Every structure is written in structure tokens, then in C-alpha cells.
Amino acid sequence: VGQHHPPALRLERAAADLFGLAPQGLPDTRRWLDHGRWGVSHPLAARPGGPAAASSYRFLPAEGESLHQIPVGPVHAGIIEPGHFRFTASGETVVRLEE
Known part of the structure; x- marks a missing residue:
């Protein structure tokens, strides 16, 4: 699917x-x-x-010209457990969000 x-x-x-x-x-x-x-x-x-x-968890690589991978975390949003995510950006445009 x-x-x-x-x-x-x-x-x-x-x-x-x-x-x-x-x-x-x-x-x-x-x-x-x-x-x-x-x-x-x-x-x-x-x-x-x-x-x-x-x-070990293998994060997907940021491949391509002018792409940057930004790790965020651990974060804690009150009532949920801490987490970590990464997003890939090209300038101000988010290309991929990996949770």
C-alpha cells in the first residue's frame, strides 16, 4: 500500500x-x-x-546540493515523552522530516 x-x-x-x-x-x-x-x-x-x-537507528542522509540536515532534540512537549527528529532543508524549504 x-x-x-x-x-x-x-x-x-x-x-x-x-x-x-x-x-x-x-x-x-x-x-x-x-x-x-x-x-x-x-x-x-x-x-x-x-x-x-x-x-543503531540509521537516519537517512541528506544528499544533494545545498541540502542541510538539522537534528532537533531531545525535546519534551509537556505530557509526551522526549523525542528526537531530523529534517532536511534547502534554504527555508523543508524537503524531508524524519521522526
Whole structure:
């Protein structure tokens, strides 16, 4: 679905983390929710597995002339947990936001 409707990409990554599903043609196979700190892998699967090994999160590179990657965080917005995100900009135009 994500190949034809990009907003579905994050949901497909979440389904892979929670259920162990492997969406076909998923361009970004990095973990979305499971960062190797859960006690099991794929906790909502019919048969959850053992804990997943923690791996470093690889941010997408800023490739192209006059593109700059700006890291922001950790930030805390009151009632939610701290987070970190990066965005790629060309001047004042945000080209990509990576959460």
C-alpha cells in the first residue's frame, strides 16, 4: 500500500514491528516502534519471539546540493515523552522530516 500511498509507510513499519508482518516492497525497513528494548519481538503476533537485538537507528542522509540536515532534540512537549527528529532543508524549504 505504501508504494502507492506514502502516508501508509509508517503504518506498514509499525505492523512489521508489532505483528512481524513483512510488507512487500517496503522502501524503508528500519524499525519504527521497536528499538530493541521490548522483552519480546512482535508482541502482537500469534507467537511472539524472543527479544530483538538492539541496533543503531540509521537516519537517512541528506544528499544533494545545498541540502542541510538539522537534528532537533531531545525535546519534551509537556505530557509526551522526549523525542528526537531530523529534517532536511534547502534554504527555508523543508524537503524531508524524519521522526
